[in-house]
Amino acid sequence: xxxxxxxxxxxxxxxxxxxxxxxxxxxxxxxxxxxxxxxxxxxxxxxxxxxxxxxxxxxxxxxxxxxxxxxxxxxxxxxxxxxxxxxxxxxxxxxxxxxxxxxxxxxxxxxxxxxxxxxxxxxxxxxxxxxxxxxxxxxxxxxxxxxxxxxxxxxxxxxxxxxxxxxxxxxxxxxxxxxxxxxxxxxxxxxxxxxxxxxxxxxxxxxxxxxxxxxxxxxxxxxxxxxxxxxxxxxxxxxxxxxxxxxxxxxxxxxxxxxxxxxxxxxxxxxxxxxxxxxxxxxxxxxxxxxxxxxxxxxxxxxxxxxxxxxxxxxxxxxxxxxxxxxxxxxxxxxxxxxxxxxxxxxxxxxxxxxxxxxxxxxxxxxxxxxxxxxxxxxxxxxxxxxxxxxxxxxxxxxxxxxxxx
Amino acid sequence: xxxxxxxxxxxxxxxxxxxxxxxxxxxxxxxxxxxxxxxxxxxxxxxxxxxxxxxxxxxxxxxxxxxxxxxxxxxxxxxxxxxxxxxxxxxxxxxxxxxxxxxxxxxxxxxxxxxxxxxxxxxxxxxxxxxxxxxxxxxxxxxxxxxxxxxxxxxxxxxxxxxxxxxxxxxxxxxxxxx
Numbered sequence: 001x002x003x004x005x006x007x008x009x010x011x012x013x014x015x016x017x018x019x020x021x022x023x024x025x026x027x028x029x030x031x032x033x034x035x036x037x038x039x040x041x042x043x044x045x046x047x048x049x050x051x052x053x054x055x056x057x058x059x060x061x062x063x064x065x066x067x068x069x070x071x072x073x074x075x076x077x078x079x080x081x082x083x084x085x086x087x088x089x090x091x092x093x094x095x096x097x098x099x100x101x102x103x104x105x106x107x108x109x110x111x112x113x114x115x116x117x118x119x120x121x122x123x124x125x126x127x128x129x130x131x132x133x134x135x136x137x138x139x140x141x142x143x144x145x146x147x148x149x150x151x152x153x154x155x156x157x158x159x160x161x162x163x164x165x166x167x168x169x170x171x172x173x174x175x176x177x178x179x180x181x182x183x184x185x186x187x188x189x190x191x192x193x194x195x196x197x198x199x200x201x202x203x204x205x206x207x208x209x210x211x212x213x214x215x216x217x218x219x220x221x222x223x224x225x226x227x228x229x230x231x232x233x234x235x236x237x238x239x240x241x242x243x244x245x246x247x248x249x250x251x252x253x254x255x256x257x258x259x260x261x262x263x264x265x266x267x268x269x270x271x272x273x274x275x276x277x278x279x280x281x282x283x284x285x286x287x288x289x290x291x292x293x294x295x296x297x298x299x300x301x302x303x304x305x306x307x308x309x310x311x312x313x314x315x316x317x318x319x320x321x322x323x324x325x326x327x328x329x330x331x332x333x334x335x336x337x338x339x340x341x342x343x344x345x346x347x348x349x350x351x352x353x354x355x356x357x358x359x360x361x362x363x364x365x366x367x368x369x370x371x372x373x374x375x376x377x378x379x380x381x382x383x384x385x386x387x388x389x390x391x392x393x394x395x396x397x398x399x400x401x402x403x404x405x406x
Numbered sequence: 407x408x409x410x411x412x413x414x415x416x417x418x419x420x421x422x423x424x425x426x427x428x429x430x431x432x433x434x435x436x437x438x439x440x441x442x443x444x445x446x447x448x449x450x451x452x453x454x455x456x457x458x459x460x461x462x463x464x465x466x467x468x469x470x471x472x473x474x475x476x477x478x479x480x481x482x483x484x485x486x487x488x489x490x491x492x493x494x495x496x497x498x499x500x501x502x503x504x505x506x507x508x509x510x511x512x513x514x515x516x517x518x519x520x521x522x523x524x525x526x527x528x529x530x531x532x533x534x535x536x537x538x539x540x541x542x543x544x545x546x547x548x549x550x551x552x553x554x555x556x557x558x559x560x561x562x563x564x565x566x567x568x569x570x571x572x573x574x575x576x577x578x579x580x581x582x583x584x585x
Binding site for chain 1: 500535543561563564568583
């Protein structure tokens, strides 16, 4: 018996060892020089925002130190204009394009976590990719989006002015600082793209859990069988049929949804508490996260499998757009109801014919053979539930009620 | 068992009402849980109140309350239907109870079909719209056959059928297709 338990225990240990797939399988470690650079980049950007400096000009200068920047201006209100900062890197094949994006506007505090960290990761990724040149399979556009917080105006404008067929993939970086864990979200199912990113992860990275069943409602973004989508710059791309990979930090449960943290005071984004000081205090490892994500993206883009995976990513999208999800089932339901209406009309005619020859006998059947007089009216002239035979038992009977006797 | 229930209207009424509320909760727990989680998220973000651990009980209680309110509304609507149709010979309380019973069956079948969404998303989109229409159609036909046999003769049955069909088609079109 003892032997049996020993074998069972050994088998359990072996199974655990085999089944416990690490969240990130890559052996690469985070470059400490990149970590330091991420720290100083975020610090500098937050300082600029604190002092109401010109963030756009500063960021343009930073990006221009690597490659030329194209400023794409767009109107988003009657009197407001925003600007996307675009840096293009040539790859081996210019017929296809990858977009890596992060928004540089902010809402509340200094926007340290949302989204100075994302912009820092974008900058570090660009810096590494610029040195690779033709090692990239496709062209890559690095876009610092404007006016995300005002309503995704920058990313929407970019999508409206790019050939969607040409873009193979969009990688979005938003809110990657404070948060319990770092996630990547691709599609609401297992995809080759998600697997490839996880295989090349340079930091503990999780794929966002699929929300099977629990989140059955159709959401406004067109994802269909999905939870409520976190609106960010990847959303206009996904709505245009472009595969996306969205990096974000937080805690996520298919049961209760998304939050930055299970600790309430760590939920800082879009609040005045989204400052550099709180970022350092609550998430001292943010530099590793930013550098790690940038390394992950570079490793993914330069992977041997990347071109094939990116080419196939469109085939893996869930085909649940608004027309498919709402219109056609509704049309089918309307057709069924119309058929019912026709059938009902014909059956009604049949009943009418039957009525001509039928009898008008009083139906006195009922489900309850001893109905309660308090609940069913009676015609016997006594008050409801009152006794008329001297004892306290209810006097109503089935005959009293349905035959109008007495 | 069934004969005992037939002779005890009050007990039957209590049992049917309990079954109705439970069936409603069984049918709508997914939507209730979604609404509760979104509300808890909103509270967490806006006021820092962390109720995420209470999402499931909140969803259950909310569904129970909605079910209890519907439990009162359904017999009232059945009564209104009889009044509007001028069917004065039908025992109102009993008819309302039968209506509750058929709604219970409807919710149970819909709940079972919705449970398929936990296994596969294949039926979610089309099933979400078509299942309620088809199941309610089946339940309405069944309800008509039972009540027509009990309370209506050859002369009154066509009027009853016509009115019930109109009410069903309007409700199914509004709640199943338009909304």
